[in-house]
Amino acid sequence: MHGLVNQAIERFACETYDEGFWKDVCRRAGLGSCAFDAMQVYDGAITERVLDALFQTLGKGQDEVLEDIGTFLVSARASTAVRRLLRFSGTDFVDFLYSLDDLPARVRLAVPDLLLPQLELHEHAAHRFSLAVGATDGLRNRYGHVMLGLLRAMADDYGALVVLEHKGAKGNEEIIAITLLETAFAEGRNFELAAGAQ
Amino acid sequence: MSAGRSDPAALAQMLDTLCPMHALIDATGHIRHAGPALCKLRPDRQLNGRRLLEVMELRRPRAEGHMAGLLALARQKLHFALRDRPRTELKGVLVPLGDEFGLPGGAVLNLSFGISIVDAVREYALTGTDFAATDLAVELLYLVEAKSTAMDELRRLNLRLDGARAQAEQAAYTDKLTGLRNRRALEPVLDDAVRSGRSFALLHLDLDWFKAVNDGFGHAAGDRVLQAVAERLTEGTRERDTQIRVGGDEFLLVLPRAGGREEISRLARRLIDSIERPVMHDGRELRVSASIGACLSTDYDPVDVTRMMRGADTALYAAKAAGRGRCVFHDPKPGGSGFAGPA
Numbered sequence: 001m002h003g004l005v006n007q008a009i010e011r012f013a014c015e016t017y018d019e020g021f022w023k024d025v026c027r028r029a030g031l032g033s034c035a036f037d038a039m040q041v042y043d044g045a046i047t048e049r050v051l052d053a054l055f056q057t058l059g060k061g062q063d064e065v066l067e068d069i070g071t072f073l074v075s076a077r078a079s080t081a082v083r084r085l086l087r088f089s090g091t092d093f094v095d096f097l098y099s100l101d102d103l104p105a106r107v108r109l110a111v112p113d114l115l116l117p118q119l120e121l122h123e124h125a126a127h128r129f130s131l132a133v134g135a136t137d138g139l140r141n142r143y144g145h146v147m148l149g150l151l152r153a154m155a156d157d158y159g160a161l162v163v164l165e166h167k168g169a170k171g172n173e174e175i176i177a178i179t180l181l182e183t184a185f186a187e188g189r190n191f192e193l194a195a196g197a198q
Numbered sequence: 199m200s201a202g203r204s205d206p207a208a209l210a211q212m213l214d215t216l217c218p219m220h221a222l223i224d225a226t227g228h229i230r231h232a233g234p235a236l237c238k239l240r241p242d243r244q245l246n247g248r249r250l251l252e253v254m255e256l257r258r259p260r261a262e263g264h265m266a267g268l269l270a271l272a273r274q275k276l277h278f279a280l281r282d283r284p285r286t287e288l289k290g291v292l293v294p295l296g297d298e299f300g301l302p303g304g305a306v307l308n309l310s311f312g313i314s315i316v317d318a319v320r321e322y323a324l325t326g327t328d329f330a331a332t333d334l335a336v337e338l339l340y341l342v343e344a345k346s347t348a349m350d351e352l353r354r355l356n357l358r359l360d361g362a363r364a365q366a367e368q369a370a371y372t373d374k375l376t377g378l379r380n381r382r383a384l385e386p387v388l389d390d391a392v393r394s395g396r397s398f399a400l401l402h403l404d405l406d407w408f409k410a411v412n413d414g415f416g417h418a419a420g421d422r423v424l425q426a427v428a429e430r431l432t433e434g435t436r437e438r439d440t441q442i443r444v445g446g447d448e449f450l451l452v453l454p455r456a457g458g459r460e461e462i463s464r465l466a467r468r469l470i471d472s473i474e475r476p477v478m479h480d481g482r483e484l485r486v487s488a489s490i491g492a493c494l495s496t497d498y499d500p501v502d503v504t505r506m507m508r509g510a511d512t513a514l515y516a517a518k519a520a521g522r523g524r525c526v527f528h529d530p531k532p533g534g535s536g537f538a539g540p541a
Contacts, residue, residue, distance in 0.1 A: 038351045081347045088340035091326040110344030193339050194320030195346070 001047040002114045006036035009050055011079070012072045021057065029053035041113065051142070063145045063166070070149025074157060085110065086154060087191045093160035093183055097121055097129060117143045127180040132173045144174025151178065159188030206230060206300040217308045217330055219288075222295075223250050225303025227265035235328045236309060239286065250307070254278040254288065269294055269305060278309070284321050287314045311335070316342055375421055376428035378449070379442040387440045387452050388503045397496045399456040401466065402510035403431075405447040405473070406487040406522040419479045423486055426477040434469045450510075459494065459527055466490045466525035474523070489517040490525035497530055505530065 013022040026034040029049040036042070055062045074083045089106065090096030099106075104116040118134035131151075133144045148166050155162040161182040167175040206222060210231040213220045218235035232245040245253060251263055258277040261267040269292070276290040289312040295304045311318045315335055318324065329335045373380040379387065391398045405427065412420035424447065431441045431449060440452040456462055470490065476483035491514025495501045498509075509528035517526040 037355060039355050081343075085340065085344055085347070088326075088336055088343070106340070109341060111348060192319070192323050192325060193336065194316075194323070195343050196320075 001044045003037045003040040007038045025053045066145035067149035070146040071153045074153035093158040129178040131176040135172045159186040161185035209299045219309045221307045223305045373443045399453040400510045401451040402491040402514045403449040408447040422479045430472040487523040493528040
């Protein structure tokens with residue numbers, strides 16, 4: 001598992017809760033060190049252990065926690081980089097949805113060894129979509145809820161009003177239903193192409 | 199000629215979408231229409247009606263400053279720069295218009311930022327909608343930003359590794375018990391001393407009666423004595439001197455620019471006196487002394503660390519033999535006695 005994924009979990013735990021909480025999670029997961037390196041590759045089993053420890057320490061359902069992580073990736077102050085890189089994908093939320101199929105390839109351009117699950121968008125009717133989220137790197141049925149949180153936060157970022165629903169897993173795929181109620185419901189966050197401009 | 203065919207507005211509308219940073223130029227070289235992205239470069243200026251070459255300068259290739267000169271460069275890559283600040287550089291290509299577009303003798307000039315795009319998006323606060331849907335500019339900017347984010351992360355990783363390495367090095371060269379340098383540090387320290395080209399003294403110090411303390415009062419007492427000796431050696435020497443614990447109760451001092459025999463003798467005496475002060479441990483007074491074998495780099499030509507080490511060792515042996523608690527110098531000069539005055 002890529003260190004960026006583990007580090008995202010670490011940052012989520014440290015910033016949403018605190019460092020003491022993160023240390024508890026690491027202890028429960030039986031980790032020697034509490035700090036993940038963003039540029040290192042770890043055994044996928046470690047990520048599983050950390051996630052399980054996180055769910056247990058929080059005493060929350062895993063779907064809910066995974067969704068919170070997805071939202072954190074986009075909206076946390078510390079992860080402007082992720083939000084910005086995602087915003088390069090589309091000029092509005094629908095454009096962003098249309099580009100989701102390319103997201104894993106886009107991510108590989110930036111970090112060649114970061115493998116993300118396959119994403120496939122289906123358009124059922126005007127403003128009604130579903131997103132199939134594949135499994136990758138041994139993490140099954142985890143990314144769907146993370147994507148749900150991420151999509152929610154991105155819709156917010158673009159100022160779109162959407163209804164998102166996790167439809168469960170079908171084989172190796174998780175399905176997210178996306179209904180777009182309004183593309184310009186609220187004023188989205190500004191996005192200038194120049195880094196550091198906002 | 200039909201009205202539709204002769205209306206440059208229809209052409210302008212099409213080009214606004216296909217290449218938003220374009221200009222329609224008439225036969226006199228004046229801008230008749232500027233695309234939305236071009237307008238964004240000079241938002242507070244009316245570009246329509248101004249002469250193109252007043253707005254921007256043609257850098258390359260050289261051409262006559264009139265419309266005919268520009269038309270002569272049709273379909274070539276052109277390099278422009280805006281005339282007022284910010285003097286953004288632009289790449290362009292010009293295609294003459296036939297009569298059918300309602301702008302006879304005119305031309306379409308399409309422009310792009312080229313490599314100046316990274317600065318330009320910042321300068322003009324451009325967004326994704328300022329580029330044609332097919333333009334790779336946004337992908338390029340994505341890559342630039344992704345790469346610099348990755349580079350920042352690598353830089354942070356490097357700093358962390360550097361810190362860890364420095365720490366590990368420090369630990370590798372440090373004697374755990376006394377905090378002095380350890381045997382591993384010996385070679386680099388001596389190498390530095392020789393390479394500096396300056397004089398230095400080498401003092402090989404061995405504790406007297408240490409075995410009695412160890413045997414009589416246990417290892418904890420022995421360790422306490424070694425720590426006390428280390429403190430006294432550090433306090434009794436200067437910042438630039440190096441104190442190394444080379445083994446059990448053996449120490450080596452490397453003293454750059456320490457003066458001649460007289461100064462070294464005085465220093466050695468002071469160190470021995472301080473080591474002879476009792477060390478308190480578990481309510482007991484522990485007492486040791488020290489013998490020192492010394493040599494000066496100035497006595498060796500060329501300076502040879504191996505010979506100096508051997509010399510200091512021999513001198514230490516002589517100091518022990520002469521009754522301990524003293525310093526003896528090694529004199530390597532031919533005809534010298536081998537040893538010089540005990541301190």
